[in-house]
Amino acid sequence: MLNFVARRLLAILPVLLAVSLLTFLIASLLPGDLAFVILGDQATPENVAALRRDLGLDQPLWWRYLSWLGHVLQGDLGRSFRTGQTVLQAVAERIPVSLQLMLMAEFIGLLIGVPVAIACAARAGSAFDRFMTGSAFAMLSMPSFLTAILLIYLFAVELHWLPATGYVPFTEEPLANLRFFVLPALTLALAEWPGIMRVLRSDMIATLQEDYIALAKSKGLKPSRILFVHALKPSSLTLVTVTGINIGRLLGGTLIVESIFALPGIGRLLVGAIYTRDLVILQGVVLLVACGFVIVNFIVDMLYAVLDPRIRHGHA
């Protein structure tokens, strides 16, 4: 097992390195000279040249990458030239919002998706199954910005039950905080559950056809035990992957929802950075999010091994 963890860890190192290189390249190679962006109206050739020297932009590309990487490895991701905040400060300030949103969304998504999937798989082909599969399919075609608008229209504009936009920290006003989070979290969850449900349902249906389920039935086990112990665990492997990928995707996917509902999270930080061409923030946040994604995937791999003894023992 330890060997397994070590090997997986070693395998993600090159990926992380490539991620950093790509992040750097995106920010460096694309048109738009940083010095011009910063100086704006005051750009004179002398000013630009001076600033370029200050920023190290006159150095060769590989040198800039290495020195940037060196700083990153020491935890220095740079400082916004707009707000003066360091990347880490900016991220630390906003990450709780994004995390709360992500976790609430994933939780609601699982809360809807898992029971529905189990119920559908147990009665595959029934009217309930067909209805829920159909709904999930329709929901899969519903982009989150559409759901968001629909929810805002319904609950904020028409019914006035919930606020459309705004945020207070949980620590200050827990209840108000939750009220602000209901619609955005629901928006994301409504996009999440169909995937969760479809994956788990089809895996469960496949598992229920297995010989070992026939054997469990012929052993006279209770239907609930067959469903929850014999079928659910082997079927949950893909679900773990999907949930992991979802969380990884949500890391970046909260962007639209945060923009629409005006939640001050990572997504909005990024959109803001793009609008204002705040290159340092953009580069730093993209790097952090991408590394976060890689690490979440690594954790999913580990979870996989916990769930499936065959992988743990290197039989797969």
Added chain:
Amino acid sequence: MMQLAVRPEPLLNVDNLVVEYGLGNKTVHAVSGVSLKVARGETLGLVGESGCGKSTLGRAVLQLRRAKSGRVLFDGEDLTAMEGEALRKMRRRVQLIFQDPIASLNPRRRIGDIVAEPLIISGIKDAAERKRRVHAVLSAVGLDPDLVANRVPHEFSGGQCQRICIARSLVLNPEFIVCDEPVSALDVSIRAQILNLLEEMKARFGLTLLFIAHDLAVVKAVSDRVAVMYLGRLCEVGPSEQLFAKPAHPYTGLLLQAIPVPDPDVRPAESVATGEPPSPIAPPSGCRFRTRCPRADQRCSAEIPELREIAPGQFAACHHPLA
């Protein structure tokens, strides 16, 4: 019965072949130093249980799996040393038939095209000529070319697919065919048809066969000589009648005893077979059968038994052969 044991120039000469491959961070010792000769016009049966390396050996002969060491001489030429175009040319003379006939046929191509494929690969450009040869070979294996050629594999049963596979392997007039468990996936009534067909084709096309199977009776039905394999090594080689009448290696004896006989008067002997084959990842030292052998002693674990002649034409790799 003609004795075809050792002739000066065998068609196939496998010399001390070793095949190993990685599985995770372990090495599977699939074939560990096997030497075999197959004479022109002969059928050599290769028997063994699953995981004994018999299929790997078959594929290594055809260079579908590269050997770690050892040589495979076909008609005097060393296949293991061949690469690229030379090897591709040689492949027209040696063919392969698989266990799963349905998986052996591309589901998205028509039977006519599948059987014509070897002709295209070997560079026969004349379409009429190809069609003539495809029709001839399909009729030879007992299928009606006009009914079959335009259909796709899933319209056929396993037995018929195996006929198509045999047709494909014959269309280039090869000299040598490796049959890798060609009837294991078929039902009893179909199995007999295919075995008869193979025998007929062998006579008609003057083939030499390496016939791999796990069923001793099936192997005996078609083979002139039989080789018994256990865990990557040969235990015993000999003329089929002689080998089955008087097995010299304890493993051959065990295999013979284990076969269920369709006769109620033959009370099945309480199985003498104990234990299970060890893993080819960590084979036992010395004789690989010693962990299950009732005759095993100190010497068996210390010293690898070499194949030696027990009776005329019959070789066994055992320190304590059966009398």
Added chain:
Amino acid sequence: MSALLLTIEDVAVELPTPRGNLRAVDHVDLSLEAGRTLGIVGESGCGKTMLSRAVLQLLPKKAKLTGRVMFDGQDLVRLAPERLRRLRGRDLAVVFQDPMTSLNPVLTIGTQLVETIQEHLELDTPAARKRSIELLAAVGIPAPEQRLAQYPHQCSGGMRQRIAIAIALSCEPKLLIADEPTTALDVTIQAQILDLLAREQRRRHMAMIIITHDLGVVAGRADEVAVMYAGRVVERAPTQALFRRMHMPYTEALLAAIPKLETAPHTPLPAISGRPPDPTRPLRGCSFAPRCRYAGPRCHEAKPELKGAEMPGHLYACFHPIRMTERIGA
């Protein structure tokens, strides 16, 4: 004559397929006394596995089952699900063909044994564990105590089939259905497993149905043999009688088509020409008639019913039964 433990009365199974209804089992009658062994022999697609699934009530959801399966005085077809559940695993156990797929890969062997025992017997966990260890030892598994904590993939195929047998035996069933229990195993392991089944059957005095495609497997081990073809039982007899004097041309042809060790190499095998009929398109006459060398015009017109031969207990379905003098390969 002891009481009948199992009677299968006029059981038919139909499966809907895209090509039409598939008649998997076509009105089969069979019976089995307590402590006896019945062998059901047939090629793939002959309906033998569907028949066993019908007895176990494990048919696919879409399948239509008619007829009665009387087990120990109750009709399994009409039994309430809860009562059926209490019967399965306790009085009625099964061993499937492929030990690689019939054990749950993510549960330990111990869990899979203990849960069966605790479902049906009033035992606490330590007692159930103790019983599990005894069972594993009884089916010939070395170091049974360590095995409990292991997962199926850590065992070889033969070991897994032993474990599956231990699970089946765990509540002392009255009937064990072994559905091709050795087909997926190597020949030396096959012999071990068949011996184990026979030994445990004698010891526990349970009835057993062995389903197989290999006449050799039933020859020495079954009291009675039923031969199935195209969903029907075409011949049924005490084992000795069947092998001595088979009446049905299919049985004869099936036996003749098996390569024998006694025969010299390169002897052509008496093969059955053609292949089994398409089960979605039932034939009017005898389903073996198109492949049968004895078939006459009547065979293509009417279906022969199972009828008795001179020997008591020997039934066959044929208009032109074989007489001894005509046997091939005899």
Added chain:
Amino acid sequence: MATLELSIQDEAASAPVRGGRRLGFLFWLASGWLAIILALAILAPVLPLQNPVDMDMLERRAAFSSEHWLGTDGLGRDELARLIFGARVSLTVGLIAPMIGLVLGGALGLLAGYFRGRFETLVVGSMDVLLAFPPLIFALAVTAYLGQSIPNLTLILGVLGIPAFMRVARAATLTLARREFVIAAEALGASHARILLRELLPNVILPLLAFFLLGVAVTIVVEGALSFLGLGVPPPMASWGSMIGEGRESLDVAPRLAFLPAAALFVTVLAFNLVGDTLRALTDPRQGAL
């Protein structure tokens, strides 16, 4: 002793199994919708539509009328014309971008699955790197620097689709390459190119094409999201996403301005998903078994 079965007449009778696969009413309904949308988008310039960018400040948010069938938007532009010209943008990006993924990703997946070894490790590794970037952020960052234009947008979304197509092609190839018919071709002396083109490609292309349709659906959504944020197509060009984004401002007074393009987007995406999923199920080998 007769052993050969020369006639297979009985097989001729038990004809094809294929007929039973029905596509269903919804499939045809979805296909019909897609055909209509596609036709409208292609014919948009020759249809008697008003100019989608002509503003009429006197007729802002006008209701349905004979002059403006679907009314006008917040800047007095004809809603119907904008919807149809929006379809042009959505479909152009939606259809072209996945083609990049299909060709490049499909080829990479096929080669990686067949040749294995270092090449496969390299391909899979680089795809992992690409996947590590949340697609929307990646697209945003790149558009922000490359500039907002339809070709740029198409290119980025196309590149983003490569890993998914690669995975589908590689998974299909991996299972196929182990099948005996590929080994048989190898044993016949077929060249790598021949095995790839004649044996593998015909089997891989169908799942890939089915996945292509799902890819179209996803691309339309991502394009919509980018345009919604104002980072997709450059204004004043209409795209469904940007129309929804603009309509959001007037949800309280004229919700239809958001909901009309939203409905068009939703139904089109649903239709692509439905057609793609039906075809995927048809080409799924597990389903083809019986």
